[in-house]
Amino acid sequence: MTNDSLSTSTSPAPADPTPGPLEYEDRVLGCLLGGSAGDAYGMLHAAGRDPVEALRDPSLLAVSSATSLTLYTVDGLVEALEWANDGVAADETACLWLAYLRWLRRQGEHLPPHAPAPPDRWLDRQTGLLTEQQPDRDTLQALLSGEMGTRSRPLDSRSAGPGALIRSAPFGLVPRIPASMAERLTLDAAALTHGAQEATAPAATYSAIIRALAIDGQDLTGALGSAAETGPPAAGATAEPTAAGTLYAAVQGVLAGTATSTSSREQFVRALAHTVKADAPGASPIAASSLAGGIMGALHGTSALPGAYLSSSGTPEIVRAVAQTLFRQTSGA
Known part of the structure; x- marks a missing residue:
């Protein structure tokens, strides 16, 4: 692992506060379940x-790849944390x-x-998580290449779709690491x-929004920051979805959904309704x-x-x- 590698034994930097366990766990669970609910709603x-x-x-x-890839992202982070908590160096990106x-x-x-042919873990054996009918195409094609893309050696410099965006929330949910590491x-x-x-x-913008809400406890305005003021992306030459357009729609839906109600549950429902339209x-x-x-979910926790x-x-x-496995590894329990 690098010097800023995942480890629950590392004390948080003063500039990166960690909320109390109950608040943190509720926001994490709210974020992961909220993303899954929004996914099913959109489907x-x-x-x-x-x-x-x-x-x-x-x-x-x-549900779509948005839910399944998010869960596999959490599981990859958890595996890296398991190695770190056992005192064994591991490459987080390789685990992912x-x-x-x-x-x-x-x-x-x-x-x-x-x-490589990684052995199955608990998540792979869960029949309740259905196979997607249309898994994210860019992600599928990149993985089928058998090559591990990096920032210095990208697999496809033209892939601007939302496949990486939809799985990025978990990086904003890991406590006790600096914001720079979450971004990396x-x-x-x-x-x-x-x-x-x-x-x-x-x-990176989306994971930073999630971190600002779940870890730093910021309000919605502070968490969204400049993303709330960004105008719509220019229409592309094709009708293919883009990460920029998808994030813009989500942010605008959240802003519209929270503008007219103080009830967290009503805001949640309205945000989804505005977003899909x-x-x-x-x-x-x-x-x-x-x-x-x-x-x-990261904003209001499970109350939304x-x-x-x-209970379902x-x-x-x-x-x-899966959320519980993250809690166990980040709390050292």
Whole structure:
């Protein structure tokens, strides 16, 4: 590991406060469950169904790569923390690449012959997390190359889609590390599959927003910062979703959803509703809805979520369990 490697034994820098355990855990759980709820909401909207169904009984609802890649990101970070807490040096980015290769295998793909074959972990054996019908294309293609992309050796400098963005929240949820390390982890992990700055920079912006809410305890205005003032991205030459357009739609949806209500749950629902209807160039409604749900969950914690997400089986149960593994490794319990 590097000198700023993941380790729960490292004391936090004074400029990087860590909230109390209960507040921190509630915000983390709110972020991960909120992202999953937003994902399911966006999926139903895209299918022409009433998206509010996602907030009633989430146990059997399908989710996209936004949820599954986020969970595999947490699992990759947890594996790096496990090694660090055992006193063994590990490369966090390599752990994340192995986690994404396990995600690739879960999609029914064969790993490239020259790629490592990581052993299964608990997450890989969970049947409640359904295989996506349309996994993120850029991520899939990059992983199928069998090469580990880096910022200095990008696999595809043209990949500006939201695949790295949708999995970046967990980097903002790791306590006791400086903000600079959270940003480095986000950018290094994004570069595993996405080479364009148009893809990696929004991922870093999103993880910074999540960190500002979940770790630093900032209010929404402070957490969004300049992202709230950024105008819509220019329409591209194609209709393909972009990371910039998707993040813009999520931020605008959150701002609209929080403008007219003081109830955290009403704000959550309204934020999702505004996000999926946002007319932003390059926005993926499904991915943007997941991002908006993650922001609202990090802002308000589990109080913003429908009660079913705190007790339901299926994907919500897996999300709750994965969150607990992060808590255990970051608390040293």
